[in-house]
Amino acid sequence: xxxxxxxxxxxxxxxxxxxxxxxxxxxxxxxxxxxxxxxxxxxxxxxxxxxxxxxxxxxxxxxxxxxxxxxxxxxxxxxxxxxxxxxxxxxxxxxxxxxxxxxxxxxxxxxxxxxxxxxxxxxxxxxxxxxxxxxxxxxxxxxxxxxxxxxxxxxxxxxxxxxxxxxxxxxxxxxxxxxxxxxxxxxxxxxxxxxxxxxxxxxxxxxxxxxxxxxxxxxxxxxxxxxxxxxxxxxxxxxxxxxxxxxxxxxxxxxxxxxxxxxxxxxxxxxxxxxxxxxxxxxxxxxxxxxxxxxxxxxxxxxxxxxxxxxxxxxxxxxxxxxxxxxxxxxxxxxxxxxxxxxxxxxxxxxxxxxxxxxxxxxxxxxxxxxxxxxxxxxxxxxxxxxxxxxxxxxxxxxxxxxxxxxxxxxxxxxxxxxxxxxxxxxx
Numbered sequence: 002x003x004x005x006x007x008x009x010x011x012x013x014x015x016x017x018x019x020x021x022x023x024x025x026x027x028x029x030x031x032x033x034x035x036x037x038x039x040x041x042x043x044x045x046x047x048x049x050x051x052x053x054x055x056x057x058x059x060x061x062x063x064x065x066x067x068x069x070x071x072x073x074x075x076x077x078x079x080x081x082x083x084x085x086x087x088x089x090x091x092x093x094x095x096x097x098x099x100x101x102x103x104x105x106x107x108x109x110x111x112x113x114x115x116x117x118x119x120x121x122x123x124x125x126x127x128x129x130x131x132x133x134x135x136x137x138x139x140x141x142x143x144x145x146x147x148x149x150x151x152x153x154x155x156x157x158x159x160x161x162x163x164x165x166x167x168x169x170x171x172x173x174x175x176x177x178x179x180x181x182x183x184x185x186x187x188x189x190x191x192x193x194x195x196x197x198x199x200x201x202x203x204x205x206x207x208x209x210x211x212x213x214x215x216x217x218x219x220x221x222x223x224x225x226x227x228x229x230x231x232x233x234x235x236x237x238x239x240x241x242x243x244x245x246x247x248x249x250x251x252x253x254x255x256x257x258x259x260x261x262x263x264x265x266x267x268x269x270x271x272x273x274x275x276x277x278x279x280x281x282x283x284x285x286x287x288x289x290x291x292x293x294x295x296x297x298x299x300x301x302x303x304x305x306x307x308x309x310x311x312x313x314x315x316x317x318x319x320x321x322x323x324x325x326x327x328x329x330x331x332x333x334x335x336x337x338x339x340x341x342x343x344x345x346x347x348x349x350x351x352x353x354x355x356x357x358x359x360x361x362x363x364x365x366x367x368x369x370x371x372x373x374x375x376x377x378x379x380x381x382x383x384x385x386x387x388x389x390x391x392x393x394x395x396x397x398x399x400x401x402x403x404x405x406x407x408x409x410x411x412x413x414x415x416x417x418x419x420x421x422x423x424x425x426x427x428x429x
Contacts, residue, residue: 004087005094007079012098015072019062022055026173026207029166029347032057032136033158039128041149042138044162045292045317046232047224049207050138053162054110057136061108068099074112085119092127106132114149115139121152128156163347164318165205167340171196173210193416201336204320221324225249225293232291233284244274248284252294252314253325257335259311260296292317297342300353300366313354313364315342334381338364341379341410350375357402361395366403376400376407383411 028049032040042050051074058070073080073091083091092109096102109127114120114137127133137157139149150157165173176196203209206224209217229245239245251265262285266278288294296312316322319336345352345367355366355376365377378396383389396407408414 004090005097008091008094008098011073011077011079012071012095016067019055019058019067022059024056024059025052026165026169028053028056028162029169030160030162032160035158039124039153039157040134040136041153041157041159042136042162043149043159043292045224046227047206047208048162048164048292048317050162051112052207053160054112054136054138058108058110065106065108069102069105070108070110071095072110072112075116076113081116083117085117085123088117088120088123089126092123106134108134108136110136112138121149124153125156161346161349163205163343164320165207165210166344166347167197167200167205170200170205170210173207190413190416194412197337197412198331198333201319201333201340202323202331204318204323206318206320209320217320218324221318221321225253225321225325228291228293233287237283237287239284241274241276244269244276245284247274248281249288249293250325252285252288252296253316253321255314256316256319256322257332257338258314260314261311293321295342297352297354300355310356315339317343334379337381337412338379341365341377341415345377355399355403357395357398359398361391361398363395363399363407366399374403374405376403376405378407378409380409380411383409 030053032042032053042053044050054072058072061070071092075081075083080091095107111120111124114124116139117123124135124137128135137149150159174196203217204221206221209220212220229242229249233239233245234242247269248265252260262278262281266276266281269276269281285296289296294317295315297315298307298312299310301307301310316339319339322336322339342352342365345365349370350367353366355363357363363376364379365375367375367377369375376396376399378392380388380392383392392409396409399405400407
């Protein structure tokens with residue numbers, strides 16, 4: 002009875018929320034339509050996982066009554082702490098309130114589900130015994146969102162949620178539709194380059210899109226602090242907080258650059274940190290698992306070459322780079338490269354970089370979801386003939402060695418690839 006009364010209150014609040022939810026910016030990411038699978042949204046905190054749930058619910062409401070939809074956020078203090086048994090009782094109360102749902106397909110949305118003890122047992126049971134479609138999100142010190150899929154033993158499909166892409170950023174800013182023709186005019190290109198600079202400077206976290214510089218910097222730094230303490234320090238019971246902070250700042254401030262664990266380890270020792278090399282590798286894994294920064298390996302059929310060569314660093318958002326950089330200079334080249342890395346991840350590519358036999362570097366050698374390989378060289382500007390010659394030479398060498406046609410990505414070619422999609426600004 003107590004669970005039923007609580008659920009009635011939560012459902013009333015949820016129904017009121019959906020009446021006022023306007024849809025907002027349509028995200029490029031969406032849950033899969035694969036039947037008989039549990040949908041899981043994974044990604045760094047504050048990237049919009051809950052928002053994706055609401056957008057998915059809004060679409061469902063065009064086809065099913067809201068009485069067949071259950072949404073619960075387990076960071077609500079009224080639901081904490083909760084055992085697996087109580088979780089099951091709460092879902093049972095949903096069917097008690099709406100007995101007709103026993104004969105209908107229902108849609109269950111659980112936010113931050115890892116806050117419940119033995120939640121995976123309950124989810125698996127309802128997935129096996131009821132006509133339901135289940136959607137989950139989660140990230141915390143107890144269980145990072147990436148591990149939710151593992152806990153479900155292959156029954157789930159994961160969707161990665163990232164900060165706004167440049168396209169989503171333009172939609173959020175309600176930038177007027179620009180020239181859709183393949184041959185963009187100089188005025189349009191100048192406008193887009195200007196907005197691209199702003200995007201690379203500010204980043205794409207939804208909450209910070211309309212904030213001024215000081216507020217945005219503070220919030221982005223707060224995001225990182227929450228990840229450090231809840232998803233790394235508390236979870237792994239790490240006591241050397243200053244080392245974790247130093248490592249994260251190093252990774253974020255060096256996007257597009259090579260990273261050597263050995264060199265970083267020696268740097269730590271020279272500064273007086275007492276740490277083993279294995280610990281550095283562990284911390285790097287923790288940071289990547291929290292979707293904060295990423296170390297991209299060299300592509301090679303030789304495992305030894307992959308392990309002994311530098312990894313290239315990228316951040317989850319270029320706004321974080323600015324929030325942790327005191328320099329007034331702006332390295333748009335590396336930030337634009339970071340943008341392309343994130344776009345590749347958004348489109349579910351497995352990403353490497355490539356070194357030719359003469360050790361010329363190609364920024365990305367990536368395999369798409371269909372198993373096809375692609376070569377990309379990223380250039381912020383090709384006005385300098387020497388720069389263009391250097392980048393082209395590396396790409397040509399890689400093409401011959403790999404037998405794959407490559408592509409140089411400049412801001413201009415990047416703009417022309419997506420401009421027609423800007424017409425769709427919000428959910429219809």
